[in-house]
Amino acid sequence: GENVEQHPSTLSVQEGDSAVIKCTYSDSASNYFPWYKQELGKRPQLIIDIRSNVGEKKDQRIAVTLNKTAKHFSLHITETQPEDSAVYFCAASNPSGTGKLIFGQGTTLQVKP
Amino acid sequence: NAGVTQTPKFQVLKTGQSMTLQCAQDMNHNSMYWYRQDPGMGLRLIYYSASEGTTDKGEVPNGYNVSRLNKREFSLRLESAAPSQTSVYFCASSDRENEKLFFGSGTQLSVL
Numbered sequence: 001g002e003n004v005e006q007h008p009s010t011l012s013v014q015e016g017d018s019a020v021i022k023c024t025y026s027d028s029a030s031n032y033f034p035w036y037k038q039e040l041g042k043r044p045q046l047i048i049d050i051r052s053n054v055g056e057k058k059d060q061r062i063a064v065t066l067n068k069t070a071k072h073f074s075l076h077i078t079e080t081q082p083e084d085s086a087v088y089f090c091a092a093s094n095p096s097g098t099g100k101l102i103f104g105q106g107t108t109l110q111v112k113p
Numbered sequence: 114n115a116g117v118t119q120t121p122k123f124q125v126l127k128t129g130q131s132m133t134l135q136c137a138q139d140m141n142h143n144s145m146y147w148y149r150q151d152p153g154m155g156l157r158l159i160y161y162s163a164s165e166g167t168t169d170k171g172e173v174p175n176g177y178n179v180s181r182l183n184k185r186e187f188s189l190r191l192e193s194a195a196p197s198q199t200s201v202y203f204c205a206s207s208d209r210e211n212e213k214l215f216f217g218s219g220t221q222l223s224v225l
Binding site (some may be wrong): 002005009032034036042043044045046049089091093100101102103104105106 | 146148153154155156157158163171172177192203212213214215216218
């Protein structure tokens, strides 16, 4: 089945710097790659997603890139702010299921003022 | 709309006890899921229901059972709780087409 690896597990940046989180997936047939943000004590919420027919997608300060050949995708956050501090999860859609997502292990991002 | 509602928010069980976690969504979604979240291990899929009347195992189904009661409701049952089932449990639902997950607020379960 699908396996998703996420790195790094923790990331600390200064406010205003950029942050990059990377994920790799194992099943070349996966076709949907979302990113979720989970603030402390809260539920995960979708922040951006990308499908396999697109190489890059941007939404204000966040962007996701996808390299299907290498089977990896990345989350880029520019001009980080303290409110970006959270746990971020990548995921890949298991094509043998029906919208069934397999998640990475999570990255704890700390943005220092 | 309330979105995805799950109960209870907190629960403490003794080893061997049973309990059911309830989940309901009001978004007319076809698919519903149960995940567990453990430190350093992300969100792991326990069971899912692609549509009303169907259920299937996820990554970590052992020790759990589920019931898709109707289109709105999807419950998770622990028949004989074990300390290894101490975790935070999230219910989620999705519209089948776009696969975006909407999560409930979570249940923090401790098994002593």
